[in-house]
């Protein structure tokens with residue numbers, strides 16, 4: 001197999017791209033789009049977001065210690081892209097996009113009502129790694145639109161139009177290729 005050394009940067013794809021909302025100490029909500037996000041722990045449930053130190057939202061999350069991860073679908077993709085290309089220091093993104101901020105019960109941080117799932121997060125750890133600070137937040141409340149979760153609490157992909165990010169492009173998630181454990185299940189042999 002012929003390979004060449006590539007430029008040193010992140011090639012971890014596909015990844016999510018999510019609008020992350022935050023609320024400043026005067027109660028003004030903002031949204032920053034984050035692709036460098038991930039699951040960090042199961043019990044307690046924790047997620048991470050890597051925010052560039054230069055971002056307007058960085059100061060807000062640093063100050064308040066809260067953020068909300070909003071899971072976008074195809075209908076909120078446009079807003080997701082917009083929030084990643086315009087700064088909250090210049091524009092009220094909720095107002096500009098006609099999005100509804102809902103004050104989170106547990107954190108006071110506003111989430112985006114139009115996104116099907118919202119996770120209120122309380123920052124438990126943070127570490128400056130270089131250009132970005134990694135915030136690790138405990139999920140302290142989840143809000144889910146009716147029908148997007150199964151009775152077992154799994155994401156119901158049939159009722160959600162999800163997309164993935166393979167920078168700089170967004171792709172619809174569609175075809176099912178297998179399921180957890182199918183490689184070792186008797187039925188697949």
Ligand SMILES: Cc1cc2nc3c(=O)[nH]c(=O)nc-3n(C[C@H](O)[C@H](O)[C@H](O)COP(=O)(O)O)c2cc1C
Nearest residue numbers: 033034035036051052055056057084085086087088
């Ligand atoms: C698809 C996409 C993914 C992005 N991922 C990140 C990220 O992981 N971390 C980050 O700091 N900025 C990321 N950005 C850039 C910020 O979202 C962008 O600079 C935004 O305008 C900052 O908003 P603010 O100034 O209101 O904080 C991303 C932008 C896009 C479009």
